[in-house]
Amino acid sequence: MxxxxxxxxxxxxxxxxxxxxxxxxxxxxxxxxxxxxxxxxxxxxxxxxxxxxxxxxxxxxxxxxxxxxxxxxxxxxxxxxxxxxNFCISLRYISIVKLILGSLYPRIIVSYEFESKLYPLRSLLRFYFAESGYLHIQGTKPDTIGISLENSPEGLLAFMLEKLSVGTNKNNVHVDNAGLDKFDKTLLMDIIMFYYWFPKSATTSGRFYAENLNVDAFRYGLHK
Known part of the structure; x- marks a missing residue:
């Protein structure tokens, strides 16, 4: 942009x-x-x-x-x-309830042209379950994964490429090379090196997940 x-x-x-x-x-x-x-x-x-x-x-x-x-x-x-x-999301309890009710009749939640992005709900949940492991470990044990990534360039590269692949197109899980051949390799390395490797920010960025993905944050309605 x-x-x-x-x-x-x-x-x-x-x-x-x-x-x-x-x-x-x-x-x-x-x-x-x-x-x-x-x-x-x-x-x-x-x-x-x-x-x-x-x-x-x-x-x-x-x-x-x-x-x-x-x-x-x-x-x-x-x-x-x-x-x-480009990250419109609501994690309020009422939003989750509405999402579930929409599985019975999707049109009350979303227009027809966007229905496939949410439903069938089992496909959406299956994808999130398979691809949200990073979210759980960063939200609960950020120092464990952070120290590992800050001390292994190969580990950081594998971790980041996997997320850049699926995070940009969920269908990349089904294609050869995880769709990474479509990326500019210099740009990928710039992102990884300058945003995570050189500043050693894997731990501190992971802690941000832990601070925001907890009961207190949801109780006070911080994610709306």
Missing amino acids: IPHLKKPVNDTFIFELIIPSLPGFGYSDGSNKPKCQTPHVAHILKNLMKRLGHEKFYVHGSDWGGIVANNMATLFPKNVLGFHS
């Missing part, structure tokens, strides 16, 4: 892009306080924008960034002019 946003629009204006890493990811230090959850990061990034001289701004996010951007739009509506995400 970055090259497109950098191009002038009708020669009248251009976006100024602020692209931070979340705490614990890339070269951003991990939090030195426990329970650093997405609403806290939303507050940090809002303060960052104010320090840079921006009282009002647009936000975009994906994955954890999508949840943080959602929190920013919810908590600071006077500052956020617009919110865009």
